[in-house]
Amino acid sequence: xxxxxxxxxxxxxxxxxxxxxxxxxxxxxxxxxxxxxxxxxxxxxxxxxxxxxxxxxxxxxxxxxxxxxxxxxxxxxxxxxxxxxxxxxxxxxxxxxxxxxxxxxxxxxxxxxxxxxxxxxxxxxxxxxxxxxxxxxxxxxxxxxxxxxxxxxxxxxxxxxxxxxxxxxxxxxxxxxxxxxxxxxxxxxxxxxxxxxxxxxxxxxxxxxxxxxxxxxxxxxxxxxxxxxxxxxx
Numbered sequence: 665x666x667x668x669x670x671x672x673x674x675x676x677x678x679x680x681x682x683x684x685x686x687x688x689x690x691x692x693x694x695x696x697x698x699x700x701x702x703x704x705x706x707x708x709x710x711x712x713x714x715x716x717x718x719x720x721x722x723x724x725x726x727x728x729x730x731x732x733x734x735x736x737x738x739x740x741x742x743x744x745x746x747x748x749x750x751x752x753x754x755x756x757x758x759x760x761x762x763x764x765x766x767x768x769x770x771x772x773x774x775x776x777x778x779x780x781x782x783x784x785x786x787x788x789x790x791x792x793x794x795x796x797x798x799x800x801x802x803x804x805x806x807x808x809x810x811x812x813x814x815x816x817x818x819x820x821x822x823x824x825x826x827x828x829x830x831x832x833x834x835x836x837x838x839x840x841x842x843x844x845x846x847x848x849x850x851x852x853x854x855x856x857x858x859x860x861x862x863x864x865x866x867x868x869x870x871x872x873x874x875x876x877x878x879x880x881x882x883x884x885x886x887x888x889x890x891x892x893x894x895x896x897x898x
Contacts, residue, residue: 677715687755696733746836753844759897765841770886776826777882781875788825792867
């Protein structure tokens, strides 16, 4: 089997087993037998072992000799792993997961915007303006995917430009939140015009070095996102 073929099989196993674990189909303490799973998925033991190693790296399971692969409690999962977030958003617990992640955003992004307004480079200011205008241009006509590209890039830039490496590492988390909200239709058919305007104003505040205004406007964005969840995913 080619390396590409093995990776395809490995991905197929993960795309089935990962969502099943995060959805609770295998409760904490459940023991998964690799031999049985290999037969079920019609893959080799080596492919199955590689898939298990990935799940272990996410702290979803633990392997023990003479016991097998045991599902770990949800409190031990690597909940910041983008793949774990994606799997959880695909499950029945989507609303709670979106709310948890949006609350995280509301705690982090306003502070990041304040820091960004103080130290963003000319290139970063330009990027924020470009993506804010891109959001404005794609906010009508059901252009969700095009809007999403600019939305993710805007928020990544805010986190990166903050100069805080911890905030910057949350870029993938925020990207998964925005992507999940879009793909699972937990947003209005067209983005809220007020929210789009706020992004444009944040870009202006950063460009002008107005840290207090950048923070206040970003807080309005995250509060608006929570209110949207109250309507669409109560």
